[in-house]
Amino acid sequence: MRITRTLPQVILSHLIVVSFIIHISSELEPSTTYSPPIPRTTKSFSYARLTQHYFVDKSLFIKEFWLTTHATVVITRARRWGKSLNMDMLATFLRIETDAEGKIVPPENRLNPLLFVGGNYSINPGQWRYLQPLKISEDEVFVKTTMGNWPVIQLSMTVRGRTYSELIEMFHTKIWELFENHQYQIYAYVNVENGKFYTERRAMVEHYMTKHTDISEYHLTTSLGTLSEILHEHFGKPVIILLDEFDTPLAHAFKILGGYTEEYKKFEDLYDEFLLHSLKDNPFCAKALLTGVYDIEIPSLIPDASLYSVFNTRFSEYYGFTESEAKLYHENIPNTLDFNDIKLWYNGYTYGDHLMYNPYTIMRCLEENRIDNYWLSTGYDKLSDGFVLEEDQYFEILQIFPNSTTEIFQHRLKVRIDFHDARNTETIYTLLVFLGYLNAKPNLNWPSDPSVELTIPNTEVRCIMKSELINWLYGKLDRKIDYSAHGPDFHDILALKMNKFESDLVNFTELSTSYFSRKTAEHGSELYYHWYLIALISFQPETHYIEDKPTVEEGRTNIGLICIPKAAVHRTGVIWELKKATKSELLSESAAEALKQIYDKRYDVKLKSMDHVDTIVKIGISFHSKQIGFTYTIEKRNEINREFVVWQSKEG
DSSP states (O other), rough: OOOOOOOOSSSSHHHHHHTTHHHBSSOOOOSSSOOOOOOOOOOOOHHHHHHOOSSOOHHHHHHHEEEESSEEEEOOOTTTSHEEEEEEEHHHHHHHHOOTSSSBBOOGGGGGHHHHHEEEEEETTTTTEEOOOOOGGGOOOHHHHTTTTTOEEEEEEOOOOOHHHHHHHHHHHHHOOOOOTTHHHHHHHHSOHHHHHHHHHHHHHHHHOOOSOOHHHHHHHHHHHHHHHHHHHHHHOOOOEEEEETTTTHHHHHHHHHSHHHHHHHHHHHHHHHHIIIIITTTTTTEEEEEEESSSOOTTTTEEEEEOOOOOOGGGGGEEEEEHHHHHHHHHHOOOOHHHHHHHHOOEEEEEEEEEOOOHHHHHHHHHTSSSOOOOTTTSGGGGGGOOOOHHHHHHHHHHHHSSSTOOOOOOOOOBOOOGGGOHHHHHHHHHHHHHSSSEEEEEETTTOOEEEEEEHHHHHHHHHHHHHHHHHHHHHOOOOHHHHHSHHHHHHTTTTTTHHHHHHHHHHHOOHHHHHHHHHHHHHHHHHHHHHHHTTTOOOOOEEEEOOOOOETTEEEEEEEEETTOOOOOOOEEEEEEOSSGGHHHHHHHHHHHHHHTTTTTHHHHHTOOOEEEEEEEEEEEETTTEEEEEEEEEOOTTTTOOEEEEEEEO
């Protein structure tokens, strides 16, 4: 076994990365002030604490975790909700500090206390900054008895690959990196005077210390147990195990290997054994924290485990920004945005008793000084990346998409996620909650009664959800022509070139809608053509926004689709109604029925109430397979009495 002497991953490595030279002083006054940069999202607690202009204090999470009675705590949240940062904060607080050679640093020379109890530190010669104490420092007894007193195993389980072999190889790489980070403790463990112990212990760890070699599945599953024993002997204390993204290996394997294959079952069994040996059958582990996205069944595997998801009150305020925290962040970061606008765009998650904001989007919004869909750019779980969604499940989601962010609908959810039950409708909705696409408010009898109130959390998520679904739907158009060059152009309607739009729509539909006509034939619903039309309209320039709300009356689906012009951008509104004709001879009749329904249901009330709207185009469309019936009425506002009158019309 070859052990190299490299710097372990302690806080010192973070400080070197950001070129900080720390000097602790409680008495020294700053000679030159330092203005830190605007915060950037990061998973490193020390980096965030030392470099950010404003830090949202979640340090009381440490005490809350420590006081839980269960040996293993599992916490789930969507991506970009602060799980990794909180875990790194916990590790930094608990970890016994060691130097470059793995020796325990004397208390007077330790750096981690500065991050929690505050004090002055030197950035450059003559340049100082004062760190405010965090809330956890107020409990001096807890800090004295707990901080810096425990060996910590911290591991991010981002195990991915395209095959079973690649998954195992990535798993091995993760374990190798972990052992490399503790190589000095390992070196002390094997380098004992007794030759027998040296030989046995060397054989025990050499599987983990050599990167490019095969490793048995047994050694993979027992790796954390082995490292726990090594650290326990070195420090004389049991370890704290922290596993971030603990669900990623199973979720990724389910998607890549197929959830119902022998290879997936083999990997699932291996990973279960890994968790079992690391947590349940590990006498050298004092306490463990697992964080991830999916609320999978851990307690059945680890009896002394407690799972806290978005349905639980405990820990709810520590993941994401509360509204008061979001307001303070807005006040402390230079920006020109109105917080009410931020609230309209980003709020909507109710976790426990708290209204929560996605911290990533708030930070990016204020950093860029612009409201936008930041969750879309990185880090979140796309529906298209989901390991469970199939065609019919996408269309299941399509039926809830038209809901506004304030509209509540009821659905039953799964109390726990079972990847093998991925085709279940309740599982789909549960996944949407865990992924952050839906907000859930459990009833008072949860989980015995799994019915919940669901809403789309906020405008950002609705826009992202729309973009995801439209992109998926648009990919279903079996196009043999360039849509941008030959597809129906929404601007033709705005220019009142109705004959051209109808002609282009008929021609394009003939070439592109085999998928939608097949789905309609299978399910007997206009919804598929409804989404086909949305897919076409949504890729037009953003002069309008779409308001759509399918309703069902007496077994028939009514599709109201309204294109509302943005003020000062355009003055023409468009209303669509769709019908499915039972045969081609009834296309004209069905289109006329659709147009009549626009009048009967008074879909035009909102447009007529808008002063900037002076033209309303009402369109009735009927579909039968790839054939279309098309009728319309154009109404213009009379400048004298401001009433709308028919200007032009066409029968179906």
